[in-house]
Amino acid sequence: GLNSPLRVLENGRSTGTLVNKQTGGVSEMASGNIDVRSIIGVLVVLIVGLSVLPIILDAVATAAASLTGAAQTMLNLIPLFYVIALLLAVIYWAVGTTKK
Structure with missing residues (x-):
């Protein structure tokens, strides 16, 4: 309740x-009573997610070099939304574990 x-x-x-x-x-x-498996799961998601970030940054920089205008702007926002998604996943986990 x-x-x-x-x-x-x-x-x-x-x-x-x-x-x-x-x-x-x-x-x-x-x-x-926070589940240890849950904490390890979130840490694995963060470690894997943050280790993939440089690959995404390089791919976006390479692709954005040949684009101009709105397409380049939208492509350059991909890493920002990726990091926001990682943060939202951690916040969702934190809220979910405190509600139990």
Whole structure:
């Protein structure tokens, strides 16, 4: 379900920290249940994705040298969208693991 900050304080705990009811402060960090396979999967995607980036940069630079105008501009944007896609994949993974 969806936990509002007020409901989290009523329950006395949240997913990331344990709240001390007497002082209202954070008493200790809760042990996270993040799947190790999931972390390794994201790291593999990042490593492979970032290692392919120079190949994409070289191919785009070679192809863009023979183009002009709008075609060259759109081709030069391919690495930007590639990096944005990698970042979105990591953000999607982070949001997905914190919702569990």
